[in-house]
Amino acid sequence: MHTPWGESEEQQTYAKGITFYQTPSHGGFHVLPDQNAKIHTAWRREDGWYEEDCDWAIVAMTFPDLFDAEHVESARNTAKAWHPHAYMAVTGETLEPKDSFVLQRQLFAKKHADDWVVVAALSSKTRPGMVDCIAIKGGQGSHGPERRFLIPSEEYKPGQFGFVVPNGTYPYFDGPRPLWDDVSYVDPSPREAV
Structure with a gap:
């Protein structure tokens, strides 16, 4: 069949x-x-x-x-x-x-529709202690613009639906994305059972 x-x-x-x-x-x-x-x-x-x-x-x-x-x-x-x-x-x-x-x-999406929410996070070998984050305004499933942020590893603590980048806390940059062989994956939003 x-x-x-x-x-x-x-x-x-x-x-x-x-x-x-x-x-x-x-x-x-x-x-x-x-x-x-x-x-x-x-x-x-x-x-x-x-x-x-x-x-x-x-x-x-x-x-x-x-x-x-x-x-x-x-x-x-x-x-x-x-x-x-x-x-x-x-x-x-x-x-x-x-x-x-x-x-x-x-509810999370409605509350954070105007916030930068991390959708991908990478730890770089060339930037020890930092997480290279790709965030989209409104988060996963949104069609908003994209920005990159460097966030200290000890401060990067994503919740159930992602990490909301606090306004003005971390500078954003538009540099080239890291090479894939220079990174290790960090889960941007661990899933928890309901």
């Missing part, structure tokens, strides 16, 4: 019209049209494909009788974290930012 992630190696049928496909790189559910029509329009995928990381929760919440209680609860948590707006539309529940990674990220 050809899937959006390549040719499947394994498959498991959950019910008529609901099959999970696994490929070497990824996997997910394929829900045929009759069953897919039962999925709420707020999060229905028109092509019937629901990937295994986040979208599987849509299938599990729509067809809870096909999953054990632990998986249904996990699906609720996954849907809250990654599909909060659709989750609220489907369930009628109200979520707070603390309930959802996506809502937290959206």
Whole structure:
């Protein structure tokens, strides 16, 4: 079977019209049209494909009788974290930012829309003790302008969604980007589970 992630190696049928496909790189559910029509329009995928990381929760919440209680609860948590707006539309529940990674990220983006947020950080061998940071106004996913900052390593402490460069604290520069063989990667925004 050809899937959006390549040719499947394994498959498991959950019910008529609901099959999970696994490929070497990824996997997910394929829900045929009759069953897919039962999925709420707020999060229905028109092509019937629901990937295994986040979208599987849509299938599990729509067809809870096909999953054990632990998986249904996990699906609720996954849907809250990654599909909060659709989750609220489907369930009628109200979520707070603390309930959802996506809502937290959206709140961060709104709060820092006019700030320089680091999207890439490199430790340079030629500048010991400094982190060469590439920041974008508004941060990851923004289409704002880009600037580079040199930040002392001991001061570079990124939060869940990145390091916000305080205004006027570090000078920016537009010099050439460092050579890749002269750097080691520093994660600009460690991810934490919600």
